[in-house]
Amino acid sequence: MKQFKRIRLILGDQLNASHSWFREVDNSALYLIAELSQETSYVKHHVQKVCAFFSAMEQFAKALSQAGHQVCYMTLDETCHYADLPALINALLIKHQCQIFEYQQPDELRLSAQLISFDLPSGVVRHQVSSEHFLLSHEELFTHFSPSKHHRLESFYRKMRKRFNILMDDGGPLGGQWNFDQENRQKLKPVDIENLPVPLTFANDVSHILKRLDKHQVSFFGKAEPELLWPVTRKQSIALLNFFCQHCLANFGRFQDAMTAKSEHKWSLYHSRLSFALNSKMISPAQVISVAIDAFNQNQHKISLAQVEGFIRQILGWREYVRGIYWVNGDSYSNTNALNATRKLPNWFWTGKTQMRCQQQAIEQSLTYGYAHHIQRLMVTGNFALIAGIEPDEVDAWYLGIYVDAIEWVEQPNTRGMALFADGGLIATKPYASSGNYINKMSDYCRECTYDVKDKTSDNSCPLNSLYWHFLQRHKTRFEHNPRTALTYKSWNRQSVEQQQAILSRAEYLLENLDAL
Numbered sequence: 364m365k366q367f368k369r370i371r372l373i374l375g376d377q378l379n380a381s382h383s384w385f386r387e388v389d390n391s392a393l394y395l396i397a398e399l400s401q402e403t404s405y406v407k408h409h410v411q412k413v414c415a416f417f418s419a420m421e422q423f424a425k426a427l428s429q430a431g432h433q434v435c436y437m438t439l440d441e442t443c444h445y446a447d448l449p450a451l452i453n454a455l456l457i458k459h460q461c462q463i464f465e466y467q468q469p470d471e472l473r474l475s476a477q478l479i480s481f482d483l484p485s486g487v488v489r490h491q492v493s494s495e496h497f498l499l500s501h502e503e504l505f506t507h508f509s510p511s512k513h514h515r516l517e518s519f520y521r522k523m524r525k526r527f528n529i530l531m532d533d534g535g536p537l538g539g540q541w542n543f544d545q546e547n548r549q550k551l552k553p554v555d556i557e558n559l560p561v562p563l564t565f566a567n568d569v570s571h572i573l574k575r576l577d578k579h580q581v582s583f584f585g586k587a588e589p590e591l592l593w594p595v596t597r598k599q600s601i602a603l604l605n606f607f608c609q610h611c612l613a614n615f616g617r618f619q620d621a622m623t624a625k626s627e628h629k630w631s632l633y634h635s636r637l638s639f640a641l642n643s644k645m646i647s648p649a650q651v652i653s654v655a656i657d658a659f660n661q662n663q664h665k666i667s668l669a670q671v672e673g674f675i676r677q678i679l680g681w682r683e684y685v686r687g688i689y690w691v692n693g694d695s696y697s698n699t700n701a702l703n704a705t706r707k708l709p710n711w712f713w714t715g716k717t718q719m720r721c722q723q724q725a726i727e728q729s730l731t732y733g734y735a736h737h738i739q740r741l742m743v744t745g746n747f748a749l750i751a752g753i754e755p756d757e758v759d760a761w762y763l764g765i766y767v768d769a770i771e772w773v774e775q776p777n778t779r780g781m782a783l784f785a786d787g788g789l790i791a792t793k794p795y796a797s798s799g800n801y802i803n804k805m806s807d808y809c810r811e812c813t814y815d816v817k818d819k820t821s822d823n824s825c826p827l828n829s830l831y832w833h834f835l836q837r838h839k840t841r842f843e844h845n846p847r848t849a850l851t852y853k854s855w856n857r858q859s860v861e862q863q864q865a866i867l868s869r870a871e872y873l874l875e876n877l878d879a880l
Contacts, residue, residue, distance in 0.1 A: 367393040367433065369463035370455055374474065375402065375416040376770055377467050378423040379644040380597050382495050388431040393459060396424045397437040400579065401447050405473070406764045409585035411593065411733035413576065414569040415767050419595040419643050421572075426596070439579045448474075449481035456484050463487065467494040468501050470686075470772045472694055496644045498527060499683055501690070508691040513789055517542065519687075520680030529652060529679060530672060542676070543669035547616035550805055551623050551632075555614075562631035563606040564592035565599055584713060585765070586731045593639050593733075593767055600640035604651060607635040608658035613666045616673030620738045622806035624720070630728045634736045635674070638768035641682070648678050677737075685776040688790060697759070699779055701787030702794075702838060704752040709877040712744070712761055717880050719826060720812035721802045722747060733767040738805065740766075745782030746797050750827065750834040751877060755785040793847040796834055799825035820865040826873050826880055832863075833870030 368391035371384060375396075384392075398417050424436035435455065445451040456464060464487055469475045483489055493500060499507070507522075508514055521541055524530060530537040570589035575581075594600045607615075611633040623629045640646050652675055659671040689696065711717040715727035725739040735744075740762070748758045755778070762778045763769045780790030799816040803809040809816040809825070818824035819832070835842065835851060842848045855863070873880065 364458060367391055367459045367461055369393070369465055370395055370452065370459065370461050372452065372464070372466040372478075373420075373423070374467070374469060375420050376470060376643050377494055377496075378419055378597075379494060379496055379647070380423070380426065381647065382467070384492075385427065385430065385432065390433060392433065392465075393455075393461075394424075394427055394432055394434045395437070395452070395455060396420050396434065397442050397448070397451060398439045398575075399442055399448055399451075400439065400581075403576075403581045403583075406760045408583055408764045409730075409733040409767065410573075410576070410583040410587040411585055411591060412764070412767045412769070413581065413583055414572050414587075414591050415593045415595060415639055415733075416643065417572050417575075418567055418569050418591060419645065422596045423645075439575050439581075443579060448477060453481075453484055456487055461487060463490060465490045465492065467492055470494070470770055472690075473771065494644065496647055497683060497686065498523065498648055498679065499687070504687040504690050508687040510692050510695075511789070513792070514684075514688070516680060516684050516790075519684050520676060523679050523683060527679070529656070529675060530668075538668045538672075543616065543672050546669045547673045548620050548805075549617050551618055551621045551807075553625075555618065556623055556626050559626050559628040559632060560610045562628055562636070563603055565594055567591040567593070567595050567599075584730070585733060594645065597645045600637070600645040603640060604635070604637060604646060604654055607637065608655055611635065612655060612658055612670055612674060613662075614670065616667075616670040619673060619736075620742075620805050622721075622724070622736075622739060622743075622802075622808060624724050624806070624808055624811070629724075630732050630734065632736065636734065641678075642768050642770050642773065648682060651678055682773065685780075685790075686772050688776045688780065689772045692786075692789065696775060696779065696786065696789075699786045700755050701785055702752070702783070702841075704783065704785070705754050706752045706874070706877065708748070708753050708757040708761060709751075709880065711878065711880070718813040719747075719880055720814075721799075721806065721808040721827075722880075724808055729765050733765065735766070740777070741782055741795060742797060742801060742805075745778070746795065746801075747827065747830075749783050749794060750796050750830040751874065752834070752837070753783075755779050755783050758783060793845055794834075794838075794842065796831055797827065798831040799827040802827065820862075820869050824869060829866045829870035830873060832866050833874070836867065 371392050371394050373394055373396045403413055424434050428434045442451055452464060464483055466478055468491055469478060568589060569591045573587060594603050614633045618633050637651060655671055655674055659666045712726060715723050715730055717723050721743050725735050725743040729735045759775060759778050763771060763774045776790060779785040781795060784791060784794040803816045814825040815823050816825045819828040843852045
């Protein structure tokens with residue numbers, strides 16, 4: 364049996380070919396990449412999510428081997444004999460008579476706690492290194508964020524722009540303003556829908572992975588196909604990045620909040636769909652930002668500053684920001700439920716079989732592709748869960764399971780913070796609650812819906828309308844004097860007592876019958 368001085372663990376979301384580990388071939392190091400039952404079962408996952416990670420891991424292992432590195436890739440067939448990841452690691456350390464166990468800083472608290480605490484064989488030293496992916500190091504997060512404290516995204520984003528000199532001009536923002544949000548909230552018109560780009564997808568064979576999942580009785584949901592459309596290599600990820608910059612970036616910001624049911628490309632629109640490639644680390648945020656800025660500089664006649672700024676804010680600002688919120692607040696964040704929401708997630712979240720067309724469109728798309736864009740997540744399914752008072756743990760598990768890009772560090776702050784206000788305002792300064800009016804403004808969903816988006820009280824009224832007002836009344840003490848919601852309460856007070864009661868009665872009926880919507 365070949366001996367190695369060290370085993371280096373590579374997790375499924377650490378597929379960073381640019382990591383310093385790989386700059387030179389070290390024949391004393393054995394790289395371990397493993398499919399694990401524990402990673403398929405901590406929540407029930409969309410089948411495409413499991414296939415995407417396992418396929419990307421497999422391809423990364425092949426690439427490392429071809430580059431001359433010593434790699435141990437273990438499928439579920441091999442790892443099923445071990446109780447968990449620590450048991451597997453220890454067995455290999457003993458088998459290869461290793462002296463050192465090395466691993467990259469995990470992005471999830473769950474895995475971080477597991478890897479830092481298990482007992483190693485006698486004489487083996489543990490060593491943790493950076494994943495070398497994010498713009499801010501892990502240690503720096505604690506200088507930018509404090510636990511249990513609200514931090515404004517905009518302030519953080521401006522600091523990041525200045526520090527990394529991105530879209531800056533002589534110390535100030537390029538173009539004279541930091542944020543172009545007001546220009547980036549347009550609804551798709553029929554002519555826009557007709558001209559939506561055909562999305563770049565891939566045809567990665569995962570039939571062998573599907574067979575393994577079946578063999579080991581891995582429980583999953585969602586649509587399974589033997590060919591996976593998501594990128595599973597660095598080369599494919601770069602191709603998707605280049606496609607986005609060439610065909611989508613010019614309209615990304617303008618239509619980033621828009622939704623439609625009128626096109627076969629309605630699921631992709633002008634979004635980059637790079638989140639899985641980024642979160643698995645096949646490409647880096649620095650690379651994505653650089654390529655986008657290069658595209659802007661070379662095509663300013665086509666790509667406006669507003670479009671590229673809107674995209675970079677998602678990568679440089681939001682992505683780094685939620686990571687800071689997650690790590691600085693630690694395990695306590697997963698227990699937040701500031702609004703005391705306790706209702707069960709309706710069954711149709713798992714099937715898409717609801718008469719609410721907005722929910723049906725977003726959920727069916729998620730079940731088909733393992734993907735929905737940020738407004739579908741925040742203002743469609745997230746908004747419903749917020750105003751219906753769905754228990755945060757249930758919503759957390761659904762979001763973490765259904766999306767191919769969902770890893771806890773990015774999913775949890777988006778779900779508990781932005782969508783549910785469960786963190787009590789550590790991220791958002793107000794709840795992102797909405798009636799059907801917002802959906803109607805930003806989509807064409809409402810036109811063919813069973814429910815009437817203009818109605819608040821009849822049996823045919825849009826459920827979001829009465830649930831919205833019921834939510835505000837349930838939490839009146841908390842939000843009535845919030846500067847961002849105070850005007851809404853004044854609007855409520857201008858309605859007659861009879862109208863108010865009719866709205867609340869309709870909402871109470873709906874809350875008792877959520878599964879029937």
